[in-house]
């Protein structure tokens with residue numbers, strides 16, 4: 001009896017000691033986790049080719065000062081875009097081996113279908129080769145001369161696909177969205193007053209659909225609040241206007257809602273994503289962003305008749321509705337990518353790593369668009385180079401400077417991209433888009449050092465002139481010279 005008592009007392013003591021040790025360990029663990037680390041390790045590496053300043057000068061001259069014309073091997077850190085540049089996980093690569101390459105009814109399609117259906121609640125799910133293919137199909141069906149399509153801010157391919165049908169693309173983001181220094185937590189929100197004024201002016205029957213881009217790429221990767229999504233949905237409902245999401249970065253937007261919007265702190269990102277999609281009648285998605293794959297897109301629809309028309313249109317240029325321009329293996333990689341992007345450890349790391357770059361630049365006085373967005377940091381070229389007129393493309397001058405100084409490829413989002421011969425864009429920005437799971441903190445530290453150095457020499461940057469440009473989407477192929 002006593003023996004057993006002793007034994008149980010020993011066990012109690014042991015348990016207590018172990019618990020304390022565990023608590024100690026847990027405390028230590030919390031202390032060492034001040035840095036949010038990349039929640040992955042590297043299994044495959046891809047070498048970066050280093051270049052000298054002399055080599056880079058020759059390269060940028062040969063590219064006629066357009067970074068889109070530089071070969072990728074000549075770039076050290078490529079921040080041109082976060083689109084299609086993600087590193088896939090070992091789970092995604094292994095999912096690709098399960099790809100079913102059947103022309104019709106592929107198992108890969110049904111695996112993707114189940115994942116997207118569970119995540120979004122949509123019944124009609126059309127794969128496409130990328131986001132703009134979804135846009136082309138949607139606006140072929142709903143756009144035409146005289147129609148008007150509102151959005152917080154149209155992405156360039158969205159605008160081009162709308163205007164191609166003769167319809168007009170209108171941006172209705174809140175005024176804070178145009179102020180690079182405003183720290184509004186949801187700068188991607190649509191201005192409801194502007195939306196209602198538009199309906200009043202053109203009439204709801206001329207508005208075939210209303211879109212919200214989450215996060216707002218053209219406005220700096222800024223999120224849209226759930227409140228705003230709901231309010232825009234309500235206005236659409238009142239006027240019987242279909243409400244669509246341009247949902248390329250749905251997970252990043254949902255994470256911002258969880259972090260910033262009252263009432264959402266205890267909600268999972270997965271449930272927030274579902275709520276966003278529940279409010280919409282359809283969505284276009286480029287899977288090259290939050291899909292964590294290198295190619296792919298989706299068109300999601302609730303209306304069965306519209307979905308049937310979309311499938312007929314899809315067959316003309318993309319392929320049969322169970323593959324839509326993709327290989328079976330691509331569909332499997334995407335199904336797995338959508339699972340991984342909802343992992344909140346991944347999202348913690350993702351959003352934190354962008355904020356890290358932004359905070360370091362702010363610390364050194366470099367003017368950026370605030371607050372840091374979801375997929376990129378934007379240098380504010382108007383404040384960085386006030387000595388260069390908007391129509392002499394200050395953001396293009398900085399982009400060229402960054403390549404020269406450090407081999408970093410960024411992209412101009414200003415008057416080259418959105419202006420014309422006599423009208424400048426609303427903002428002059430240089431976007432540093434961060435590919436998902438590709439670069440480590442030391443790569444980003446190198447980027448920070450380069451920008452600080454360029455910032456110190458900003459007075460030496462000169463204005464830029466366009467030598468030659470095509471009529472649409474001119475930033476891709478224009479050639480430039482320094483003034």
Ligand SMILES: *Cc1c(COP(=O)(O)O)cnc(C)c1O
Pocket residue numbers: 083130131132133155157158213217218246248285286287288289296297
């Ligand atoms: C990338 C993007 C698109 C177009 O998608 P692609 O896959 O590049 O064709 C549309 N809208 C937004 C907001 C995007 O970021």
